Amino acid sequence: MLLAEEDARSVEQALAYYRRGVEGGEQAIGSQGFQEYAGHFWGFLQTRPYMRARQGLAVALWATGQHQEAIGHCQAMLELNPNDNQGIRYLLAGYLLALGLTAALKQLLGQFEDDGTAMWLYTRALLAFRENSPEANSLAEAAWSENRYVPEILSGKRPLVASRDGYVTMGGKDEAGEYLRDNGAAWRATPGAIEWLVRVTSAMVPNR
Incomplete structure (x- = not known):
């Protein structure tokens, strides 16, 4: 190793x-x-x-x-x-998302349905947007409440900052960077997803 x-x-x-x-x-x-x-x-x-x-x-x-x-x-x-x-599920979810393996991704998300981390919620939000689900907006809002930096990085307003040692601050810029290092391509490959995420979360106020 x-x-x-x-x-x-x-x-x-x-x-x-x-x-x-x-x-x-x-x-x-x-x-x-x-x-x-x-x-x-x-x-x-x-x-x-x-x-x-x-x-x-x-x-x-x-x-x-x-x-x-x-x-x-x-x-x-x-x-x-x-x-x-x-945290293998985060790695696997990114792989399934990148390849468009929706059925397997849904099964994985269901296996860890109680996961309320930003990484999990943003992936759920993107999948919901892809499927035009009525839950998409609420999932995006929930994800933003856990980490507000993801939309800013995706839209180019903030540079991507990844963790240097493998550890991340929950709700921090490095957590957003780690998520987008593995999942940013899937967001960019989904037409309208970034614009939708920015629009839905733009009026929200940080609760911490």
Whole structure:
């Protein structure tokens, strides 16, 4: 894992390192471990290096155009650890949104329907807009209440600022930047979506 993050000189090299990390993790955990820990995988410290390596593998696969394999790894990780302590659902939602895999995206959104984070609400809002749902406006307003910077970045009024260390401030500019780094293309590819979002949220007043 450290090799992939620190020594890799290309995404292809990182991909190779992550594959080796995943293979090593599978051997260390063993088939019995996978059966025993499945369903609450992250709760066991010995599984976490494997899960981190597999997340890195999914990201590297996506970056190299191997989209279906990346999605498959994300889905498998959610099966191993449905509580999703890693936030794999956000990664997967972005992939499904980018490819227009609406049925799978709806299923994922339903699986975590109680998620009230800005990242989740903005994705729900975009999907609702695409489908001309009557819930679209209220979802956009709810998303803006959690993070008001997303429309400003999408409309070009504010530059994208991503997290430097992988951590984000809830409601902050870096959270908006992290969301749009993965999902901005889907918003821009949806005709009228950005203009609609700006219009719906422009009159809202921050509550914090």
